[in-house]
Amino acid sequence: MADEHKSTFSRRGFLKGAGVAAATTAVESANALAREAQAAAQPDPTLGPGALPVKLRINGQDHAVTIEPRYTLAETLRNNVGLTGTKVVCDRGSCSACTVWLDNVPALACMTLAIDATGREITTIEGLATGDTMHQVQAAFVKHDALQCGFCTPGMIMSCAALLERNPNPRLADVKHAVSGNLCRCGTYPKVFAATLEVAQQRQQTAGLVGLTTGKEA
Amino acid sequence: MPLEIITQEQEQGAQPGAKKVPNAAKPEPQAVHQDVAAPPVASKDSGPPKRSESFVFGIPQNGLTSKQREVPVDEPPPLARNADLRYIGKPTARYDGPAKAMGKGKYTADVQLPGMLYARMVDASVPHGRIVSIDTAAAEKLPGVRAVYVVQHTYGLAELRDPKQETPSRYPLIRYAGQPIAGIAAVSPQIADDAAKLIKVQYDPMPFVVDRTEARAADAPAVFPGPADAAGSAGGGGGPKGVPQVGNVHGPQRKQTGDPAAGFAAADVVVESEYFTQVQTHSALETHGFVVDWKPDEVTVYASTQGTSSVRNDMADVFKLPKSQVRVITEFMGGGFGAKFGIGNEGAVAANLSRMTNAPVKLMLDRRQEHIVSNRPDSHQKLKIGAKRDGTLTAIELTSYGTAGVGTGAGTAGPATNLYTCPNLLTEEYDVFTNAGPGAAFRAPGHPQGCFAFEQAIDELAVKLAMDPIALRDKIDENQARRVERQLIVERTNWRNRRPAGSDAGPIKRGMGVAQSVWYRFVSMNSSCEVRVSRDGSVELMSAVQDLGTGTKTMLAIVVAEEFGIPPGQVVIRIGDTRFPVGPDSGGSVTAGSITPAVRNAAYQAKQQLFAAVAPQLGTTPDNLHLAEGRVLFKNDPSRSYTLKQITGKLPTDEISARATRGPEYAKEKLTYGGVDYVELAVDTETGRVHVEKVFGAHDCGRPINPTGVISQINGGILQGISYALFEQRIMDRKTGYMLNANLDNYKILGAREVPEIEIELVENYIAQSSTDAAGIGESAGIITLAAAIGNAFFNATGVRMRSIPMTPANVLAALGKVPGQPGQEVQA
Known part of the structure; x- marks a missing residue:
């Protein structure tokens, strides 16, 4: 892809800055290196401006779509794939309503070209639940009423769930940091914090219980 | 704002000029005395038959009393205080929470219909001027473009009292940069965007003014060539005429x-x-927008609106359609805050494009446009x-x-x-x-x-x-509720430790302050619903009323649940569709107080029908039956009970239903609501930053139906209030007439890191005015008070009064006298 090396570079920078857990970073770096090597070996093909067939892996399933290279991932998910859980609010990377995961790392779908997401594992809000069973963070949002109009909620949940993956024991300040880019006009923040911290606490307790039953420290 | 109990009449044509301006189609709230249709002398005889009931009355902290009221005979018995109820007043999870959390809720922006086209609004690039010509040829030729519609009448502006004062022109006069000019429908949003750039508009520019002070000058450019008036919407606003x-x-x-x-x-x-x-600016996360599917026999309108009824009325009015041919649907709605009533320009353009193309058309404003169309x-x-x-x-x-x-x-x-x-x-x-x-x-x-x-x-x-x-x-x-609220603040906060103004010696200065709000009890009689009970035990509620994120669905489920003795989650709520009985437009905190009595009355009447239908088969009389904990119980025989399903199974028909409409308030009284908010903050006198550290809010909304939802709304009001006080500001360029910060990167709203610790206390206030005594909280929920409370706390911290907002670092430093050449504000005592 035309901008593969660019996006890889910036994403690595982001990962470094975000202080991702070491194991994830190692895997990420290996993938990134492989992509860079591939990009160096092959000259960038010219794509577009017309539509072209693209395969996207979304929530564990392959989707074949015909899109123009200029389509953002957010537009493509919503208009071409029909996954409208990902919201577009500012369309310029300043509100995080469109947050999805690319290879399990939060990314702004309105600032990502869909063709740059080929070969990546895309996770949207629709992919977080297991069937009809909500992800823990989703359930906690409902329990704490961490949503009102709900338009920021998918992005907010994607940010919070990702935080708990990389930091299983966050403090309030960590949650605030994780959603510092997620704008909400209804004022759900206090309950977003409470919901996320409660999931972290539940997971700690569960881990503690497992530790007890196996006789090992959690 | 009048203090009288208000009846918002939604009927069209009540006001001259209604046909021209959708937003003007709603008459301004008028003070209508409850018994205006029935002279006081005859009121007892001419109204529906009534009975006398004793209602719980007052504020628990002051000791509850009772109040005798005459109520229509078909209304249910008075509710007990919340503490003695099963579901009303108990924290309840949001009815549509899982759908929203899982990304399944379909907002207007998410609607996709077969063959749907995407539309883009083209708007004016000059702040004042005549359109000489609009060339749409290149846009129309672009492959994928299906139609271009040029706006013939712009809605939302004030209108000249004497239209003849306007120089005749083929196109509406442009009076602000961003005024809608045309709409384009194409097979993809990207092509619509491309086509928008191909529309060529030639203007004859006119002098303009965007600054309030400059506009007051005698020689300022005239925005209108003569006196002009604008009406408010169902949400209020609008000035005097x-x-x-x-x-x-x-x-x-x-x-x-x-x-x-x-x-x-x-x-x-x-x-x-x-x-x-x-x-x-409102900055609701979902922009204003519509999907219009114009079919010869019915026009279906998906709308991001605070009033399905207001949209239907406008559609009927503007397009000369019978209301029976307009259906408006608002299933999920991404925030309104007052800005979304009626069809507006975007609804009118979407409808025209759909009619022209014979296809459904989606037109959502972009974020820049959202910042410009309302404030x-x-x-x-x-x-x-x-x-x-x-x-x-x-x-x-x-x-x-x-x-x-x-x-x-x-x-x-x-x-x-x-x-x-x-x-x-x-x-x-x-x-x-x-x-x-x-x-x-x-x-x-x-x-x-x-x-x-x-x-x-x-x-x-x-x-x-x-x-x-x-x-x-x-x-x-x-006001008795605010008295209790102030007492809560004295008891529950640091108020008693309040120090004299400017007590801190260092650069970080801390202080505390309070401010109070007042809002009014508005009631809309356009509040109807239907409750259905099926033979299999299903209970459904239907109304056209919408849920903006305020929790209307949950609130209504709780009210029905209380009447049937079943958990709120077992009630199916179908709202936001004008095929159902008419609902109130959600403005002025009118929804809870208007629709919940109708819902409770309908649920009660459906239950009475059920009892009447099955009592003979049970060998008893209807008045011997009651519902609690999901079971039908016999008053004269505690050992006998059936499940709701066993009872509905005995219905002679598949379904029974009851429809109810909001009746007048029980008594004509001037009623207001109020909240008191307390703020603790720190002012960094070196950087000029204001950090709100703690807010304690005590609020009254009559009888709270779902405290969880009420508290969520108050959180929102408080945070919007902080955002208003400290961060938000539309900036207009005096040279170009453009809004310079028309997106969320430059128009700063409060984010997670600016959220203080918030504590909220609800004060129950029983007023004996309806079968639920509920009231809205949207307006009095902190948005009114926070800037003043922050101002008072700022004074307590620094000894300096902030007389202008937003209190940005630059404005704060200037007020503190720390900007060379700027004198700062006076320091008080």
């Missing part, structure tokens, strides 16, 4: 009681100052208050100027008029036209501005009188 207009200055709306001059002469102490507030007007207020040595108010005088751009509705006198008892009052409110997007109702229209000035002036009065600000309010405030 027919007032004097000189140049761009529309007004005053003058209101006087008593003799203000004599009041000031009798005062021992007078405070007098000027206050300034900025323009705030909370700014203000410049001159306020003077006189008081006796003991705090008794003797006179209030307020003059306010504000710009709602090309609209009106910048008045700020609500708090000064309605918070406290004062025998002598004079308010003069002026709208100043500018070449900027129209103001609109925005969460407690006029009140955050008015409260910022008025509640700081009351604090200033307390300083002058050497009184505790809460003690002063205890002296002058007759």
